[in-house]
Amino acid sequence: MSLTKRDFLKMSAAGLAVLPQALSAQTTLVTLRASVTDLQLLPEQYEKTTVWGFEGHAPGPEIRIAQGARVTRRIVNDLPAPTSVHWHGIRIENAMDGVAGLTQDAIPPGESFEYDFVAPDAGTYWYHSHNRSFEQVARGLHGALIVEEPDALDIDHEEVLILDDWLIDPETAQIPDTFGAMHDLSHAGRLGNYITTNGRYNLSRDVARHDRLRLRLINAANARVFQLGLDGLDGWIVALDGMPLGQPQPIDGTFLLAPAQRIDLIVDVVAEVGGAGHIVQFDRDESFSQVAFEVRSDGTRARRAAPLALPPNPVPVPNLAEARDIALRMEGGAMGGMRGAMMGGRMSSMRDMMQAGQFWAFNGSVGGMDGSPLASLSRGETVRIKITNDTSFPHAMHLHGMHFHEIAADGSLGALRDTTLLQRGEVRDIAFVADNPGKWLLHCHMLSHAASGMMTWVDVA
Ligand code: C2O
Ligand code: CU
16 A cells, blocks of 8 residues: 555654654655766676766666555756656656656756656556657666565566667777667667676576576667577566566467567576576577576475466456547658658658658658647547558557557457557557546657657547
8 A cells, every 4th residue: 555645644643653664655755866877888898888877877776666656756867968757657647757748848957857656557667768768768768667566476586687789889888879870760770789688798697496586577678679588497478568467378489578568477497406597589590698597506496386377457448349440550661662651741752751860650640749649539438559560670669658458369358568569561459448648659669760750649638
């Protein structure tokens, strides 16, 4: 249970004992300072890398709260540029959504902004800059936001694993200031050359054989879709984008983690003592160990039975029979032809679009936060959006403020997500109850694409 400030005042007035923990949670506004900082990101023989981080770290400090509790953070902007913070995946109050240019003004350098919101759903979430995010997220402005279920799971350890894909010049150890490069905007996005987990290229953990771990995977990369697998670990997917699956899904082969997506796994360490379990990343024909779990001892426990499902979150269930249908056709980019975008769009020619750095379109228009929304929705109505990826690249479409169901091939409600990956040519229907009032972005989380036209919003009133 979380206490509001008013509850707390009432309780102290009545002379009721308040736990020190509850008290500090209510009275301390924790600072999250965004600043420029030097980190040893590359292996030790290289120079440090200048990144933008929170509290001197990239990723920033983990925020961990109980389901239903409040998060209060004062963002102090010590960066040389305006910024804002979005709490990705939280079904949040609109004013706290952190979208510079839509729900608030960017926080100027030297100033601060107070975020204060409740997290209604348990699960794995994250926070990141939402101003020039194609630059600021790539420079390191992100961190984990973990909302715990009321009851502890039967596990031995938990690890939050933030995967990132940095573009770093090995000569200088620095991040090249090539943000907004035309090739990144118009192709697959800003892909990096150096992959880290929690800021390390060789993350390893000591475990015992038969330990059961909960792994919370977060993809903080600008554009890379990670293809992952397990080795020496038996695992189940138990949640996607924070939301529990009805039934844990055993992992057999590889799975994809698109930018901004999260996957919660339960894994059992089955590697022998002296060996290691791995999260393996596949890149074309090669594979790399991304995280190693070194088996130091024979655990005391025998193997356990398959895990149970996590308790569901209180997300309203869409009624597909009454859904309002909306179409969203994604067009543009290199090798895709901008014809559709040019014909109906605000830009009069391909050349004007390119000069404006705009390469993508939704339903024939270059998107953005200005102009009119994709749809004005009445609060409580069920919406079904048919998204068609008519481009030559994959895109990870993210809706703010509300989770949606992917519609399965048989027409039923599939997994609840906040970010859905569409491969080239793919069509996906998503459905949700528009129960959260406000202006909510719907954009590609390949952040260079969002900056060059793949962005729209819905208005719920
Ligand atoms: Cu995680 Cu609009 O973003
Ligand atoms: Cu995209």
